[in-house]
Amino acid sequence: MSHSTITLEQKQQAFAELRDVKSLFASRGWFPGTSGNLSVRVGDYAENDFTFAITASGKDKSVSTPEDFLLVNQEGKPTEATKLKPSAETLIHCEIYRKTGCGAIFHVHTVFNNIVSEWYWKKGLKSIPVEAVELIKAFNIWDEDARIEIPILPNYADIPRIAELVPDAIAPRIPGIILRNHGIYAWGANAFEAKRHLEAFEFLFEYVYRWDLLAGTIR
Ligand SMILES: CSCCC(=O)C(=O)COP(=O)(O)O
Numbered sequence: 001m002s003h004s005t006i007t008l009e010q011k012q013q014a015f016a017e018l019r020d021v022k023s024l025f026a027s028r029g030w031f032p033g034t035s036g037n038l039s040v041r042v043g044d045y046a047e048n049d050f051t052f053a054i055t056a057s058g059k060d061k062s063v064s065t066p067e068d069f070l071l072v073n074q075e076g077k078p079t080e081a082t083k084l085k086p087s088a089e090t091l092i093h094c095e096i097y098r099k100t101g102c103g104a105i106f107h108v109h110t111v112f113n114n115i116v117s118e119w120y121w122k123k124g125l126k127s128i129p130v131e132a133v134e135l136i137k138a139f140n141i142w143d144e145d146a147r148i149e150i151p152i153l154p155n156y157a158d159i160p161r162i163a164e165l166v167p168d169a170i171a172p173r174i175p176g177i178i179l180r181n182h183g184i185y186a187w188g189a190n191a192f193e194a195k196r197h198l199e200a201f202e203f204l205f206e207y208v209y210r211w212d213l214l215a216g217t218i219r
């Protein structure tokens, strides 16, 4: 349970960080059809004294308005009177913060993350394997020819059903989970690191897609 008192300065800083990332990702076409959501933690995880700023639900994330973000508590409920609704997927953010103690979470839907998740799920796998690609180092994994597995979760319509699977699905060293045919959640200690991780995941998904295509495994 959070008891945080957030200062106006903290709130404005969190909203400004989200605004910058939102605008950058929008310029890359990463929010098609109002999809995607972003959050940053405000307050202290170690003291269990934090809330987080998150995108409002259903907004066109390619435009900037004064009503794009709100603060929610660790249960995903608004901490201030507002007519804004937090992202429909706020509970997934809650579980990721709770489990990892991260500082920021970014979620985007792209064609590459959708296709690759569906492709491996249909093979009967619950993760996407990636091996010996330099960009794995963006996750701070420096082993030569590292092999990683990016967890895939089912894309239930009922978000609480997905959220309850999140803690056990999170793999050590892998700062992301992908929902089947839906999109990637990437996180980091702060917005800078979450962005680096998200960009690395997207690079790897495109790599896997193109590699499998070239290897003749997609027909
Ligand atoms: C139109 S995309 C369906 C909802 C979704 O997956 C998403 O990422 C955006 O939902 P939000 O409530 O955060 O706007």
Ligand SMILES: [Zn+2]
Pocket (backbone or CB within 6 Å): 035, 036, 037, 089, 107, 109, 182, 183
């Ligand atoms: Zn989504």
